[in-house]
Amino acid sequence: MSMSERREPYTIAWDAESECIIYIDQTLLPGRYELMRCTTVDDLARAIRRLEIRGAPALGIAGAMGMALAAVRSTEGDLGRFLDDLRRAGDFLKSTRPTAVNLSWGIDRVLAKVSMARTVAEAKALAVAEANAVAEEDELTCRRLGGFGKDLFPDDCTVLTHCNAGALACRCWGTALGVIRSAVAAGKNVRVFACETRPLNQGSRLTCWELARDGIDVTLIPDSSAAYLMRKGKIDLVIVGADRITKDAVFNKIGTYMHAVAAHHHKIPFYVAAPVSTFDLARVESEITVEERDRAELAYCGDRQLVPDDVRVLNYAFDATPLDLVDAIITEIGVLRPPYAKSFQFIETTRS
Ligand code: MRU
Numbered sequence: 001m002s003m004s005e006r007r008e009p010y011t012i013a014w015d016a017e018s019e020c021i022i023y024i025d026q027t028l029l030p031g032r033y034e035l036m037r038c039t040t041v042d043d044l045a046r047a048i049r050r051l052e053i054r055g056a057p058a059l060g061i062a063g064a065m066g067m068a069l070a071a072v073r074s075t076e077g078d079l080g081r082f083l084d085d086l087r088r089a090g091d092f093l094k095s096t097r098p099t100a101v102n103l104s105w106g107i108d109r110v111l112a113k114v115s116m117a118r119t120v121a122e123a124k125a126l127a128v129a130e131a132n133a134v135a136e137e138d139e140l141t142c143r144r145l146g147g148f149g150k151d152l153f154p155d156d157c158t159v160l161t162h163c164n165a166g167a168l169a170c171r172c173w174g175t176a177l178g179v180i181r182s183a184v185a186a187g188k189n190v191r192v193f194a195c196e197t198r199p200l201n202q203g204s205r206l207t208c209w210e211l212a213r214d215g216i217d218v219t220l221i222p223d224s225s226a227a228y229l230m231r232k233g234k235i236d237l238v239i240v241g242a243d244r245i246t247k248d249a250v251f252n253k254i255g256t257y258m259h260a261v262a263a264h265h266h267k268i269p270f271y272v273a274a275p276v277s278t279f280d281l282a283r284v285e286s287e288i289t290v291e292e293r294d295r296a297e298l299a300y301c302g303d304r305q306l307v308p309d310d311v312r313v314l315n316y317a318f319d320a321t322p323l324d325l326v327d328a329i330i331t332e333i334g335v336l337r338p339p340y341a342k343s344f345q346f347i348e349t350t351r352s
Contacts, residue, residue: 009022009024009035010135010171010172011023011024011053011055011058011167011168011169011170011171011172012024012053012058012061012062012065012135012171013135013171014065014068014128014131014132014135015037016128018037018039019069019072019128020037020038020039020069021037021038021044021062021065021066021069022035022036022037023035023036023037023038023047023052023053023062024036024168025047025052026051026052026053026054026168026205026206027050027051027052029168029205029206029209030205030206030208030209036052038069039069039073040069040073041066041069041070041073041089041092041093044062044065044066044069044093045066045092045093045096047062048062048093048096048097048103049096049097051200054164054168054169054202055100055164055165055166055168055169055170055241056100056101056102056103056169056241056242056243056244056274056278057102057138057141057142057169057170057171057175057275057277057278058168058169058170058171059097059100059102059103059106060102060103060105060106060134060138060277061106061131061134061135061138061170061171062093062103062106063090063093063094063102063103063104063105063106063107063110064106064107064109064110064130064131064134064135065106065131065134065135066089066090066093066106066107067086067089067090067106067107067110067111067114067127067130067131068110068127068128068130068131070085070086070089070090070127071086071114071123071124071127071128072124072127072128074086074120074124076120077120078120079117079118079119079120079123082120082123083114083115083123086111086114086123086127087111090107090108090111093107094107097291098289098291099243099244099251099288099289099290099291099317099318100243100244101243101244101277101278101279101280102243102275102277102278105277106131106134106277109130109134110127110130110131110134113126113127113129113130114126114127114130135171136171138170138171138275139170139171139172139173140332141275141276141277141332142170142171142172142173142174142175142178142275142332143173143178143182144332144333145175145178145179145273145274145275145330145331145332146173146174146178146179146181146182146183147182148330148331148332148334148335149178149179149182149183149239149271149273149330149335150179150182150183150185150186150188151335152179152237152269152271152328152330152335153179153183153188153190153237154188154236155187155188155189156188156189157188157189157190157191157236157237158190158191158192158193158234158235158236159180159190159191159192159193159235159236159237159238159239160192160193160195160226160229160230160235160237160238160239160259161176161177161180161192161193161194161195161203161207161238161239161240162195162197162203162223162238162240162252162253162255162256162259163195163197163202163203163207163240163241163252163253163255163256164177164197164202164203164205164206164207164210165177165178165240165241165242165273166178166206166207166210166211167210168206168210169206169241174210174241175241175242175273175274175275175330176239176240176241176271176272176273177207177210177211178273179239179271179273179330180192180211180216180239181214181216184214184216190216190217191217191218191219192207192211192216192217192218192219193218193219193221193226193229193234193235194207194208194211194218194219194220194221195221195222195223195226195255195259196220196221196222196223197223197253197255198223198255199297199298199315200297202253203220203223204220208220223255223258226258226259226262227258227262227265227266230262230263230265230266230268231266235263235266235268236268236269237263237268237269237270237271238259238260238263238268238269238270238271239271239272239273240252240253240256240259240271240272240273241272241273241274242272242273242274242278242329243278243318244278244280244288245272245274245278245279245280245281245329246280246281246283246284246285246287246288246320247281247282247283247284247344248284248285248322248323249284249285249320249321249322249323250272250274250320250321250323250326250329251285251288251290251318251319251320252272252318252319252321253317253318253319254316254317254318254319255319256318256319256321257319257320257321257325260321260325260326261325263325264325269327269328270321270325270326270327271326271327271328271329271330272321272326272328272329272330273329273330273331274329274330274331275331275332276331276332276333276347276350276351279344279347279351281344281347281348285320285322288320290316290317290318290319290320291316291317291318292314292315292316292317293315293316293317294315295313295315297315298313298315299313323338323340324338326338331347333347333350
């Protein structure tokens with residue numbers, strides 16, 4: 001069965017029968033593939049913080065479904081108080097991961113919808129319907145984006161990717177890996193270098209797992225070998241996802257910026273694949289909070305301590321790549337090229 005025909009559980013989905021979220025626990029991969037359930041907003045917040053659910057578009061769906069969870073679990077009968085409770089739940093979920101804008105986007109989209117309701121029952125139904133719409137649209141978006149992006153790939157090429165911008169980071173298919181899947185489905189001969197993506201190894205654990213399952217040629221490399229491989233002429237282009245795109249920069253997994261700098265130096269195209277929901281064009285880089293994560297992620301490998309107790313650890317989860325290092329941004333409405341100001345204006349108008 002081809003990869004586009006295979007139907008398997010989505011990364012994240014709403015279970016209508018038990019009114020809860022079902023998701024693939026990404027912390028267990030590649031060793032174990034397990035579906036888990038979130039029945040409360042607290043469960044969901046924990047799953048997001050632990051990166052059981054991760055990746056910008058999947059976080060957008062999680063945020064929207066978190067509002068559906070808050071709605072269906074509420075016992076509040078007064079519409080005004082019900083909506084206040086939902087807003088509080090939204091603020092709480094937004095605080096779990098501050099950099100990926102899709103999380104807030106998904107939450108705000110459901111909040112805007114339910115605010116039109118005239119009764120609590122109607123608000124609950126609207127919240128569930130909107131959350132499902134966010135999830136369904138994500139699949140279409142990724143496939144459209146992949147269709148535009150595949151044309152940027154030569155017929156035979158080796159691409160480098162960082163972190164996991166794949167099916168696991170979305171409902172399915174993926175953004176950067178969606179472009180790779182679309183290129184392969186179009187008959188192109190694509191080989192992938194997946195950076196391991198220290199310290200949580202989304203590249204080795206998730207990207208390699210996904211691509212290998214689809215029979216796509218993937219080789220794992222240490223993050224630090226990317227520039228050397230570029231110098232040796234082994235990489236034709238770089239493609240990554242994004243957690244937020246501001247007026248001046250692309251936020252993505254820590255390490256992305258160094259690949260962009262190296263690609264620029266070696267005159268290799270550096271592409272970003274992201275849905276319009278990842279754009280935050282009212283802001284600039286300096287206004288964005290970059291998530292800092294626990295020292296234990298760097299200080300330990302499993303149970304083994306890697307750094308003395310008294311040494312400070314700085315563990316940024318993301319970095320920002322200035323737009324002048326980005327050769328194209330691939331979206332579901334087309335491929336944006338520099339200078340970006342004009343296409344950003346167009347995106348602003350399509351969103352308002
Ligand atoms: O910390 P993570 O694993 O949530 O970081 C994910 C990334 O940085 C992805 O590259 C990004 O969300 C794009 S996903 C399509």
